[in-house]
Amino acid sequence: MTDSHGSNTGAAKIDSKNNGDAAIPNALSCDVRKRQGDFSLDVSLDVPASGVTALFGPSGSGKTTLLRLIAGLDRPDSGRVTLGDRVLADTRSGTHRPVHRRGLGVVFQEARLFPHYRVRGNLTYGMPRQSDSRFDDLVALLGIEPLLERMPGMLSGGEARRVAIGRALLTRPRLLLMDEPLTGLDGERKRELLRYLVRLTREIDIPVVYVSHDPAEITAIADHLAVMERGRLAAYGELDTLMLQLDLTRRLGGFEAATRLAVTVLSHDPHYALTDVGLDDGQRLRVPLLDLPPSHRTWLRIGVRDVALATRMPRDTSYRNGLIAQIEAMAASNHEPSAMELRLRVGDQRLRARLTRQACDEMQLEVGQTVLALIRSVSFDDAV
Numbered sequence: 064m065t066d067s068h069g070s071n072t073g074a075a076k077i078d079s080k081n082n083g084d085a086a087i088p089n090a091l092s093c094d095v096r097k098r099q100g101d102f103s104l105d106v107s108l109d110v111p112a113s114g115v116t117a118l119f120g121p122s123g124s125g126k127t128t129l130l131r132l133i134a135g136l137d138r139p140d141s142g143r144v145t146l147g148d149r150v151l152a153d154t155r156s157g158t159h160r161p162v163h164r165r166g167l168g169v170v171f172q173e174a175r176l177f178p179h180y181r182v183r184g185n186l187t188y189g190m191p192r193q194s195d196s197r198f199d200d201l202v203a204l205l206g207i208e209p210l211l212e213r214m215p216g217m218l219s220g221g222e223a224r225r226v227a228i229g230r231a232l233l234t235r236p237r238l239l240l241m242d243e244p245l246t247g248l249d250g251e252r253k254r255e256l257l258r259y260l261v262r263l264t265r266e267i268d269i270p271v272v273y274v275s276h277d278p279a280e281i282t283a284i285a286d287h288l289a290v291m292e293r294g295r296l297a298a299y300g301e302l303d304t305l306m307l308q309l310d311l312t313r314r315l316g317g318f319e320a321a322t323r324l325a326v327t328v329l330s331h332d333p334h335y336a337l338t339d340v341g342l343d344d345g346q347r348l349r350v351p352l353l354d355l356p357p358s359h360r361t362w363l364r365i366g367v368r369d370v371a372l373a374t375r376m377p378r379d380t381s382y383r384n385g386l387i388a389q390i391e392a393m394a395a396s397n398h399e400p401s402a403m404e405l406r407l408r409v410g411d412q413r414l415r416a417r418l419t420r421q422a423c424d425e426m427q428l429e430v431g432q433t434v435l436a437l438i439r440s441v442s443f444d445d446a447v
Contacts, residue, residue: 089113089237089270095132095142095152104128104294110287112147115264115271117281117302120291126274129291130242133272134169135162146238168231168239172246174223176215182226183211190233198233204266205229205259221252225259232267239271245280260284282306282323282364307406307413322367322415328359344410348384348438370416371437372405372428382437388414390432395420407436 091110097103104125110116118126131137133144135151138159144152146167151160162169176185186198202208205225215223224244231239244260245253261284264271275281281288281302288305290298298305306322326340329347336352340363348363355361376385388407396402396417403423407414414436418428428434 089147091133091144091146091238091270091272093129093133093142093144095129095139095144097128097132097137097139099128102128102294104132106291106294106296108289108296108299110270110272112270113268114286115273115284116287116289117285118272118274118289118291119276119278119281120297121276123293124291125294126276126291127242128294130240130272130274133238134167134240135160135165149237166237168234168236170224170228170231170239170241170244172243174215174218174220174227176218176223176226176230178215180215181211182207182213182215182218185215185226186211186230186233188230191235201229201232204263219252220248221256224248224256228260228263237269239267239269240274241271242274243276244273245275245277257283303413307415322413323362323364324409324412324414326361326363328353328355328357328361330357342386342410342412346386346410348386350384365414365438367404367415367417369439370407370414372416372418372422372426373435373437374426376435377437380437382439384438386414386436386438388434388436390428390430390434393423393428393430407434409436 090112092108094107096105102123102125106125106129108129118129120126128137132139132152139152139154141154142152143150143154146165149160149166150156150158151165152158176182177188180188186202190198202211205228207222207225207229210218210222210226215226218226228241228244241260245256248256257280264284273281273284285302287300288298288302289296290305298308303323324342326342326348329339329341331338331352332349333352337349338351338353338355339347339349340353340361341347350363353361371382373385386409388409390405391408391413392406394404396404399417401419401421402417403420405416405418405423405428407416416436
């Protein structure tokens with residue numbers, strides 16, 4: 064499980080800004096066009112000065128092309144890229160800052176470590192003197208202290224990428240770019256690195272642009288989502304808001320498979336290996352045992368197909384979780400003829416469900432109706 068946005072894990076935030084830039088907001092703005100053969104990119108995007116903005120879309124949608132233009136690895140045919148008050152590229156004035164002068168940290172799919180340097184040497188390569196004070200904190204945050212004297216050839220794929228992330232951050236960047244950092248890792252190594260990334264992005268105080276085609280990965284880490292389609296920006300906004308827009312179901316691909324609820328851990332039941340969690344409106348749920356302390360804020364991912372509706376709690380059923388909810392919106396599924404998409408309000412939060420059109424008609428469900436959302440405990444995801 065990831066920490067709820069805005070929660071405080073008790074660790075001090077790691078300041079990644081240069082001393083002279085402390086008062087300068089690091090919001091990223093790009094309005095760029097680029098043609099490569101038959102493919103053309105035309106994107107206007109403003110990224111907030113903090114949090115994780117994920118670029119999502121199928122292969123060939125333009126995610127990496129946009130990232131390379133931001134990084135300065137490629138030049139736009141026309142347009143402008145700024146970071147805070149700094150112009151990184153402007154075709155009208157002929158401005159094009161080289162990569163090493165953009166104040167960015169870039170992490171690729173491959174770690175690209177220097178093979179002849181130990182981990183410590185890789186981390187300190189190009190590190191400014193003012194980063195000395197944060198070296199130990201960052202090493203601890205990434206869990207790489209035991210690796211400092213190893214050579215890159217002795218590292219696993221996940222370990223090497225953690226080192227690459229540490230090296231990028233120790234340059235004190237104003238923006239971190241990550242291009243599919245989990246691609247190619249097996250299940251357990253991928254989950255392990257994702258846990259580190261989630262924790263890291265909650266602790267650093269710079270914006271992160273994160274490229275991925277994996278909805279579950281983005282759901283765990285992102286605050287904002289930019290959906291790319293054929294070189295264009297198809298949708299952009301807060302992740303949770305987009306996931307609840309029924310008209311975006313097709314474009315969001317796998318994102319419609321789950322929505323999130325913010326909860327607080329209340330207590331644990333070791334006998335049944337269950338955890339009681341509470342929503343802000345006072346309702347409670349029992350979920351598979353979480354390795355989190357009481358009072359900890361976290362997210363629960365709930366599959367849309369794991370939500371059933373009833374007008375009252377049924378007897379003799381395996382469902383053990385029921386949330387009082389109000390139907391806020393209903394729409395026919397645009398890719399599943401037999402289904403209806405529903406958005407439910409649960410206190411101040413929202414939940415999605417997918418039911419058959421027949422069930423909706425027979426239950427005479429309508430917008431504004433109060434219902435009981437039945438949720439299977441096994442549908443909760445504590446992968447990160």
